[in-house]
Amino acid sequence: MGVSKFENFSTKQNLIASYSKALSHPARVAILEEIIKKKKVTCGHLVQNLSLAQSTISQHLTELKNTGLIHGDVLGSSVEYSINQKHWQKQKSVVEVFFGKVKF
Amino acid sequence: MGVSKFENFSTKQNLIASYSKALSHPARVAILEEIIKKKKVTCGHLVQNLSLAQSTISQHLTELKNTGLIHGDVLGSSVEYSINQKHWQKQKSVVEVFFGKVKF
DNA sequence: AGTTTATATCGCAATGTTACGATAATACTC
């Protein structure tokens, strides 16, 4: 029991769910806002600005990377994270279409 | 450990996270789509259309109700669920502002 | 090569989510 039954739902429904899940924790929202503000941001910068351990932030970054919202460019010994414009726009439009289904 | 540190983040960040969490499971996306399509929908109707147990669907409905996205009107022995237009619009605008922060 | 710096990954504990069956609660029907 307790196992999510993703196969019962459409690809589109799973896509919306997966995109929304990326934003479903305030730490990830905060990370994205910081990336947007600074354009490029390292893990170390985020560690200094958010009150979370380095390993925790790295984990959130990996999640955001996996959904496609950001990408990391290796720069010497550090990694610069920035918004993946293509996926951002895709998620933006998918979510907006969903919310637009309700007519006022 | 493993306890989410919501207090480290702003009210706005927690709001976006909480709204997004409501859409972070395909069953809830499917439920919302069905409600939008039919305008009003009972729990029983959803049980017939989604392959999930009655108790599971009732649980998802309660979650959607708690975030404010839908409300239920008692109608005899059943309950008719519909979109809470006010909260829907609020969530729509909060999410759109967030996505709009990235300029292309 | 050894040291420092930056990030990722592992292992684990605490908590949260998802699903179901069983049962309770409420409102109609006879």
Place this chain on the structure above:
DNA sequence: GAGTATTATCGTAACATTGCGATATAAACT
């Protein structure tokens, strides 16, 4: 009132998520 129908809640099992410290990995610097 007894029986039926509809929804909510309880209890519980199986995962999943979040967080941290410790450790691994990789690049840069002496």
